[in-house]
Amino acid sequence: MCEILAPCGDKNTAFIAINSGADAIYLGMMAFSARGGAVNFTFEDLRDTIRYASIFGVKVYVAMNTVVKNSELPSFLDFVAGVWNSGVDAIILQDIFLGIYKRTLP
Numbered sequence: 790m791c792e793i794l795a796p797c798g799d800k801n802t803a804f805i806a807i808n809s810g811a812d813a814i815y816l817g818m819m820a821f822s823a824r825g826g827a828v829n830f831t832f833e834d835l836r837d838t839i840r841y842a843s844i845f846g847v848k849v850y851v852a853m854n855t856v857v858k859n860s861e862l863p864s865f866l867d868f869v870a871g872v873w874n875s876g877v878d879a880i881i882l883q884d885i886f887l888g889i890y891k892r893t894l895p
Contacts, residue, residue, distance in 0.1 A: 794850075799828040803838045813848035814838075815881060820868055823854045823883070832871060839876045848878040857887060 795806035797816045806814050816838070817829045830838070835851070842849050851872050857865045865887070872880060 797838075798824070800830065800834040800838055804841060807842055807845055807847050811847055813850060813878070814842065815850040815852055817852050817854075818868070818872060821853045821855050821857070821865055823852070832875065835872070835875050835877070843876075849876075850879045850881055851877050852881040854881060854883040857884060 792812040793810065794813045794815060795809075795811040797803035797806055797814045803814050803816060816835075817824045817827060818835065819829050819831055822829055830851075835849075839849050853865075853869055853872065869880060869887075
């Protein structure tokens with residue numbers, strides 16, 4: 790089975806991709822995205838996009854594909870938790886070990 794996966798640089802292009810028949814979209818957030826020069830998404834944009842995509846059964850993937858320095862790890866983990874809790878279908882990571890990292894909560 791084929792899937793049409795469309796890249797989206799902002800909320801407007803996400804809605805266009807959804808309206809054009811994409812099965813899934815992927816996007817970057819304002820932080821921890823390799824496309825730092827793109828407009829990218831705020832959390833409000835992400836939630837709006839997820840709500841709209843769900844109406845049409847379109848999956849939403851977020852690319853968190855930068856190299857994360859040790860000093861950035863707490864911020865990254867908080868940020869990725871916020872992204873996940875927004876209801877995305879998947880998070881695309883550059884560093885596979887970040888996907889298995891377990892943070893010890895106080």
